[in-house]
Amino acid sequence: MTTWQGWHRFATTDPPAPPQPGQTPRSPEERLAYHSAFVTIRTPAISQLATQVRTLMILGRHQQATARPSLIVTGPAAAGKTTALLNVGRACHLAHTRKNPPPPGTDRAAVPVAYVLVPPGATAKTLITEFARYLGIPTTTRMTQTQITDAVCHTYTAAGIQLVLIDEIHRLNPRTTTGAQTADLIKDLTERLPATFVYAGINLPDTPLFTGVRGAQLAGRATLINCGPLPARHGSRHPFRDVITDIENNLDLTHHRPGTLPRHTPYLHQRTAGRIGSLTRLIRQAAITAITDGTERITKQSLDAIRLDHLAEQHNRPTPKR
Numbered sequence: 001m002t003t004w005q006g007w008h009r010f011a012t013t014d015p016p017a018p019p020q021p022g023q024t025p026r027s028p029e030e031r032l033a034y035h036s037a038f039v040t041i042r043t044p045a046i047s048q049l050a051t052q053v054r055t056l057m058i059l060g061r062h063q064q065a066t067a068r069p070s071l072i073v074t075g076p077a078a079a080g081k082t083t084a085l086l087n088v089g090r091a092c093h094l095a096h097t098r099k100n101p102p103p104p105g106t107d108r109a110a111v112p113v114a115y116v117l118v119p120p121g122a123t124a125k126t127l128i129t130e131f132a133r134y135l136g137i138p139t140t141t142r143m144t145q146t147q148i149t150d151a152v153c154h155t156y157t158a159a160g161i162q163l164v165l166i167d168e169i170h171r172l173n174p175r176t177t178t179g180a181q182t183a184d185l186i187k188d189l190t191e192r193l194p195a196t197f198v199y200a201g202i203n204l205p206d207t208p209l210f211t212g213v214r215g216a217q218l219a220g221r222a223t224l225i226n227c228g229p230l231p232a233r234h235g236s237r238h239p240f241r242d243v244i245t246d247i248e249n250n251l252d253l254t255h256h257r258p259g260t261l262p263r264h265t266p267y268l269h270q271r272t273a274g275r276i277g278s279l280t281r282l283i284r285q286a287a288i289t290a291i292t293d294g295t296e297r298i299t300k301q302s303l304d305a306i307r308l309d310h311l312a313e314q315h316n317r318p319t320p321k322r
Contacts, residue, residue, distance in 0.1 A: 001115050007113065017034075032288055050087075053071065070221050070222040071222060089115060112163060118130075135159060161193065165198050244262050244279070281308070
């Protein structure tokens, strides 16, 4: 998805379809493929991000003198940051292309969204080269950073990019020389491109990226959205249980009893520490196991048999006594 062709394919491909009442039962192979891809569960973070992106894009639409307001999506690993980012980017892409179809007789698609992954050990030049690669802007090793940046700004503006998604931004460290230059590049891009920027990364408030003089320039223009672990209870609401219910409603198992998973909310919250990524992986793996072994249902016993990701396993590991 870090090229326009890949992103366009992702945004325009129909998401997996959950089972529908009265639908002819799907084969085991089809259901295994479905649980592998699965639907995107609309979490509170996705809803908040969608609202904020829509508002800030309108707010900055006619802003000329300074950089448009931006968003920071942060949280621990396996909290659903990238899923939220991609979901909102796809929604923006589809909404824009519906309003702006290609002229009759052409197949030139609109280019409203850019998705850029910060490379490990990024320098300003390697990062701007990633921006260029997304739209297929030709570059050579002899080109300077300034030349590539000028080409990117010209091409992105001409293409009509309205939303720039920058993922894995925690890889930047403005306290190093190369990191400082890269942070300056991002600031330059926000001022030169007529687009709303959304940054996503792990525990960003705890990193140097948004502290100090350079960090304050980015943070001062950005709204923070936290994709932290979901609490088991928030006031009178039960957000974690609601997500479990949504996941269960989208399963495609022939013998699974509705309501089974929500009854195990305390257990699931303890095992996953409230992390959406860990939760969806656990239930999807259990669903795939249920299809392959023929039981066609998820129980607490079958969930116990699934090994979680290492982060969640560490959370559940007993603290050794001293």
